[in-house]
Amino acid sequence: MKKKEQDIRCFWDEQAKKFKGSDLATAPDTYYRQLEIERIAGYLKDGAEILDVGCGNGFSTIKFAEQFPHSTFIGLDYSKDLIHFAEKNLASQKPSVKKRMGFIEGDILALDEVAKLRGKKFDYIVSERCLINLLNWRQQSQALLSLKKYLKKSGRIVLCENTQEGLFRLNVLRKILELPEIKVRWHNYYMPQDKLLRFAQEHFILEETKNIGSLYYIISRVVYAALCAAKNQEPKYLHPINEIASKLPSLGDYSPNYVFLLKNKP
Numbered sequence: 001m002k003k004k005e006q007d008i009r010c011f012w013d014e015q016a017k018k019f020k021g022s023d024l025a026t027a028p029d030t031y032y033r034q035l036e037i038e039r040i041a042g043y044l045k046d047g048a049e050i051l052d053v054g055c056g057n058g059f060s061t062i063k064f065a066e067q068f069p070h071s072t073f074i075g076l077d078y079s080k081d082l083i084h085f086a087e088k089n090l091a092s093q094k095p096s097v098k099k100r101m102g103f104i105e106g107d108i109l110a111l112d113e114v115a116k117l118r119g120k121k122f123d124y125i126v127s128e129r130c131l132i133n134l135l136n137w138r139q140q141s142q143a144l145l146s147l148k149k150y151l152k153k154s155g156r157i158v159l160c161e162n163t164q165e166g167l168f169r170l171n172v173l174r175k176i177l178e179l180p181e182i183k184v185r186w187h188n189y190y191m192p193q194d195k196l197l198r199f200a201q202e203h204f205i206l207e208e209t210k211n212i213g214s215l216y217y218i219i220s221r222v223v224y225a226a227l228c229a230a231k232n233q234e235p236k237y238l239h240p241i242n243e244i245a246s247k248l249p250s251l252g253d254y255s256p257n258y259v260f261l262l263k264n265k266p
């Protein structure tokens with residue numbers, strides 16, 4: 001494992017130690033995360049077997065399980081510490097949720113080594129900002145191909161990830177208002193959307209490509225950010241303007257975050 005890969009894994013272990021079972025461990029923007037969960041859930045069906053890769057402390061996985069009472073869920077993450085808090089979060093759930101869920105430690109780049117996945121196939125595999133923690137497109141495409149092996153014949157990957165192109169478009173808007181460019185954080189590599197779309201068409205049936213939270217990003221990261229900059233204030237994730245923005249539909253293409261629905265193809 002390369003030094004940077006180790007550093008990224010340590011980063012997630014540290015997030016677990018700092019934020020424990022809180023949603024903040026894996027997403028600082030609470031309102032946006034609610035929107036993301038809602039959009040992902042829109043692609044899932046009840047009565048399905050679902051794998052959530054890069055599940056963190058299980059915050060979203062448990063929300064999905066509450067919404068789909070006849071589905072089973074496995075959450076997988078390579079951070080032992082996040083899995084520890086996922087299990088703790090699960091322990092406080094109702095028996096009707098607990099009996100349908102489990103969390104396991106495992107690396108998305110070495111799924112064959114995860115004993116509990118052996119022989120398993122899923123109706124849906126969810127990745128909510130997991131692949132952006134890999135080093136490059138080579139690893140990201142390799143991860144997608146290994147996820148494909150765990151899909152049922154007509155199973156689907158609900159791939160919810162940030163793209164380079166999405167961030168570029170958001171920064172174009174910010175530039176108009178003289179706001180500084182938002183940079184990709186050191187532990188992330190945003191997916192190259194062009195390559196991803198070509199790859200998806202070759203190896204899967206690409207059923208949908210949808211920007212999530214475009215209007216939310218325009219309001220929170222451009223309009224509200226400009227108001228804060230004018231007053232020399234730091235924007236707050238929990239500001240009421242963000243709450244209002246999270247209730248609006250996703251119009252446009254200005255959020256870095258997308259959902260790609262990839263159906264298995266033989």
Ligand SMILES: C[S@@+](CC[C@H](N)C(=O)[O-])C[C@H]1O[C@@H](n2cnc3c(N)ncnc32)[C@H](O)[C@@H]1O
Nearest residue numbers: 012026054055056077078079107108128129133
């Ligand atoms: C941005 S967080 C998202 C967590 C969760 N999906 C959510 O939305 O709260 C990314 C997660 O992916 C996990 N992760 C990153 N690289 C991974 C890998 N190679 N294998 C398994 N999990 C990984 C991290 O530990 C972290 O929990």
